[in-house]
Amino acid sequence: MRRSLVLTDETAGHPFLASLPPHIRTDAIPLKARPKLRLTRADIRGFALAYLGCFVAVSVFIA
Template identity: 55%
Template structure:
């Protein structure tokens, strides 16, 4: 089966994003790289809760 070249969006540089229909790409917006690496309070709280839960589970199985 051949796909027509007009189905892709050449402005989307990734093959998966280029194959998405226009109504899906309408809600996508670029996220700056600095925001991806910023550590938030929710990240620290999530890490701490997983650490405590894993430690409690390991100690439960040991004892």
């Protein structure tokens, strides 16, 4: 089955972005408007506890 040709936008840059309809491209959040990722002490502590817990569980399983 052949599809009809899709009109593209040359200013989009990437071929995939050029194939998207204009209303999809304009609703995208600009890079500058995205919220910054902020790690808190609780986030680092939770990651460390999960990492160490998994490490201990695997070590006990192997031994």
